[in-house]
Amino acid sequence: MNAEFLAITLLVGLGTWMLRYLPTRFMRGTGDPEAPLSRFLSATGPAAIVALFVGAILPMLSPDLQSVAPLLIGSAAVVALYFWRRDISIATVGGAIVYGFVFALM
Structure with missing residues (x-):
C-alpha cells in the first residue's frame, strides 16, 4: 500500500x-x-x-448529443417529478426509469 x-x-x-x-x-x-x-x-x-x-x-459528458441525451432527459425527469410530487424517492426512481428507457431507445 x-x-x-x-x-x-x-x-x-x-x-x-x-x-x-x-x-x-x-x-x-x-x-x-x-x-x-x-x-x-x-x-x-x-x-x-x-x-x-x-x-x-x-x-x-461528451460533445455527441446522442450519448448525452439519456443523461439530460433523465436529469430533467428527476427535476420535473420532484417539482410535481415534492417526493425525492419518486423523482429518483422515475428519473432512473426515464434514463433507462431513453438509453434503450438510443
Whole structure:
C-alpha cells in the first residue's frame, strides 16, 4: 500500500469524523438555526449531493448529443417529478426509469 494513499485515506476519515462529531459536541442545547455552524451544517447535505452528481456525470459528458441525451432527459425527469410530487424517492426512481428507457431507445 502506498504511503500517500494511506495518509489521504486517514485525513479524509478524520475530516468525515470531525464533520459528524464536532457539531454534536459543540451545539448541545443551542438549537439556534441562524448560528453559523447550523447554517454550515444545513448546507453540507445539498453540497454533498451536488458533488456526487457532478462526479457521476463527468465521465458521461461528451460533445455527441446522442450519448448525452439519456443523461439530460433523465436529469430533467428527476427535476420535473420532484417539482410535481415534492417526493425525492419518486423523482429518483422515475428519473432512473426515464434514463433507462431513453438509453434503450438510443
